[in-house]
Amino acid sequence: MQQIFDFVRHKSVKAKVKETIKSEFNHCCAYCGSKSKRLTLDHVVASSQGGINSWLNLVPACAKCNSSKGSKNLTDWYTVSLPYYSNERLQRILNRYSAKQGTFPPNRSKGFA
Numbered sequence: 729m730q731q732i733f734d735f736v737r738h739k740s741v742k743a744k745v746k747e748t749i750k751s752e753f754n755h756c757c758a759y760c761g762s763k764s765k766r767l768t769l770d771h772v773v774a775s776s777q778g779g780i781n782s783w784l785n786l787v788p789a790c791a792k793c794n795s796s797k798g799s800k801n802l803t804d805w806y807t808v809s810l811p812y813y814s815n816e817r818l819q820r821i822l823n824r825y826s827a828k829q830g831t832f833p834p835n836r837s838k839g840f841a
């Protein structure tokens with residue numbers, strides 16, 4: 729019973745985090761800035777490359793950027809050669825990533841430290 733409860737709780741926390749991240753970026757792709765109804769969450773730094781296990785490591789990305797980035801490092805992929813490159817957007821993602829972990833979400837759920 730406890731397991732089911734944890735699962736449901738974890739699921740709703742995840743949905744809340746997802747929604748919060750998207751609204752933080754105004755429901756626009758963090759990389760190209762396009763407004764998309766079908767935003768996915770992308771890991772800024774893949775966990776296999778030492779990315780932090782935190783919502784600060786997640787940004788909304790449109791399908792186009794998500795597949796273009798793949799498992800590349802953000803700074804390897806997001807360069808001036810991209811037509812939609814924006815230094816402002818890059819800095820925002822980097823600052824956010826390196827920011828001290830905020831108070832959201834205020835719980836100890838697994839998956840989001």
Ligand SMILES: [Zn+2]
Nearest residue numbers: 757760790793
């Ligand atoms: Zn995009």
